[in-house]
Amino acid sequence: MDFGDDVMDGNDGQRRKKRYHRHTPRQIQQLEAMFKECPHPDENQRMQLSRELGLEPRQIKFWFQNRRTQMKAQHERQDNCFLRAENDKIRCENIAMREALRNVICPTCGGPPVPDDYFDEQKMRMENARLKEELDRVSSLTSKYLGRPITQLPPVQPLSMSSLDLSVGGLGSPALGPSLDLDLLSGGSSGYHHHHPSFHLPTAVPELERPIMAEMATRAMDELIRMAQAGEQLWARTGGGHDGGREVLNVDTYDSIFAKPGGSFRGPDVHVEGSRDSGLVFMSAIGLVDMFMDSSKWMEFFPGIVAKARTIDVLVNGMAGRSESLVLMYEELHVTSPVVPTREFCFLRYCRQIEHGLWAIADVSVDLQPRDARFGAPPSRSCRLPSGCLIADMANGYSKVTWVEHMEIEDRVPIHLLYRDLILSGAAFGAHRWLAALQRACERSACLTTAGMPPRDIAGVTPEGKRSMMKLSQRMVSSFCASLSSSQLHRWTMLSGPNDVGVRVMVHRSTDPGQPSGVVLSAATSIWLPVPCDRVFAFVRDENTRSQWDVLSHGNQVQEVSRIPNGSHPGNCISLLRGLNASQNSILILQESCTDASGSLVVYAPIDVPAANVVMSGEDPSAIPLLPSGFTILPDGRHGASSSSAGPLGSPAAGSLVTVAFQILVSSLPSSKLNAESVATVNSLISTTVEQIKAALNCASHSWMDGSMGN
Structure with a gap:
């Protein structure tokens, strides 16, 4: 909170401009604690606070004056809100009863309904007083339970029906139809970066809440x-x-050490x-x-x-x-x-x-306050x-x-x-x-900020070009990770796949500058492999073994033409890969691989040669569209499982949780519809990739924890 001190000029009696001082959270905490004990401190108490907090006595005096004024205004607003709510409730009940009585007929004489003046003012006042007593009793109980006045709770926000997604659409049905309307898919109207949280977020913290939060x-x-x-x-x-x-x-x-008021009760879940x-x-x-x-x-x-x-x-x-x-x-x-x-x-x-x-x-x-009704x-x-x-x-x-x-x-x-x-x-x-x-x-x-990065590169790439490539790759990794989010508003739809490998799909209209414009289909599956994480990571990041799993390379070899190390581990690097097939010479693959003690990532995206030249020359890469695919590799968490056979968390025989994800541009027209053929294609693409990885790592026959992702 800011508090201003007005200082009068002794010569001309004119008021100088207010000086504002922003107190620290610690100062506010001590002032609030003193205010709870004594809202009207005397001069000695103000002097002691001044010495302890490093504030002027005048600042202490004005703080307590302003705080008392705030509390008075708060109590007045509280009373006004309660009384206004009571009056509104009683008016609504009164109107409803009047409407009902218009149709009432006396059972004895069959005469007209009871006249309006039946509800006299005295009876309404008595009912008002009874309701106020009941409200005070409930408010007191609620305040004790919550540990704060009920008026400090955030107001209930009305739920906007226009923001709700009321239908799932074709992909949610057991059988795929011939045409799947993109408008009916959750998240279809926006990219990955524009969803809303599942609870109401304030735009700013009310002034009365700030001391509590401090x-x-x-x-x-x-x-x-x-x-x-x-x-x-x-x-x-x-x-x-x-x-x-x-x-x-x-x-x-x-x-026992950090005992909370009322104990530490936790529900069974x-x-x-x-x-x-x-x-x-x-x-x-x-x-x-x-x-x-x-x-x-x-x-x-x-x-x-x-x-x-x-x-x-x-x-x-x-x-x-x-x-x-x-x-x-x-x-x-x-x-x-x-x-x-x-x-x-x-x-x-x-x-x-x-x-x-x-x-x-x-x-x-x-x-x-959660907005549960949305989900x-x-x-x-x-x-x-x-x-x-x-x-x-x-x-x-x-x-x-x-x-x-x-x-x-x-x-x-x-x-x-x-x-x-x-x-x-x-x-x-x-x-x-x-x-x-x-x-x-x-x-x-x-590595990004270091000018003299290690060479091992194609000739002529400047340090600026390397930094530009690192920025482009960083955006690629961030986009890939965001595409795998499983938030409440990113609803993945499960498809069946061959050999019981479950595949999840989601579509969205891509409007971000860093992505191709149009309709994008994301597909992913997660599997368990009885292989240590470091072995899986080494296999999928190695350009020499890429042809064993990359369905899109059609079995052709790829060659690393450029590498930028970005960490002490040899697997932490950014590479440019080129297919050795003559028909693929116009396309390069930007790939970043990174690993640490808790998991690994291998992310890649195709880029054309002109875009690669723009990056290597050191120009701004923000306009280059990327549609990344790749792998995430995590330890399975069993028995202190580690991401590495030599890692700090333990067992060299631990298994790996591998997520395989692809993104494809279905159409460059935002108004187009997603058809079943595109879904079947990406389903087959992921299923084949999984089977080829399992075969290459000699674990095709293992099925523990592997299979459908229906839960």
């Missing part, structure tokens, strides 16, 4: 720091490996995910803080985890947008598979510089409990990051069998996955 953020920050620095009493190691496995939260100990990990990251602490506080960079750094993110409101803009900054953000997390529902959070993100070179970023969920069934409610990072500057451009993840998840939708172990183990959204993805993203960012 207090929430401060408490979350204190809890995060304690959790990040706690010892074995709070954290236990699971799994094995040379690093001792993952650190997971001891929930019982947490509940709620499970807790708590994990911690720490490691070195190749980026300065300031650079990391800037990334955390910028929702666009946040989504850019974690395309395989963060499907969507945006800043709703900046509650406090701290020094240089960093220390003491408080923002309200929205994010949607995913596992890059069409069978795993996304998790949505609306949360506060609070940044604090603890000391020189040491920063903390704390997140905590803000409860908002026909209540969505899974996910709550981010105090989580975040401690970031310490180290030498040579590195930072040490201690990451804490803590969520309460209510699973109302059964978890698909393929991903059950990965999700229930907490590994899918755990701290180790976030940290591994951050380390990889920081390495990639360092």
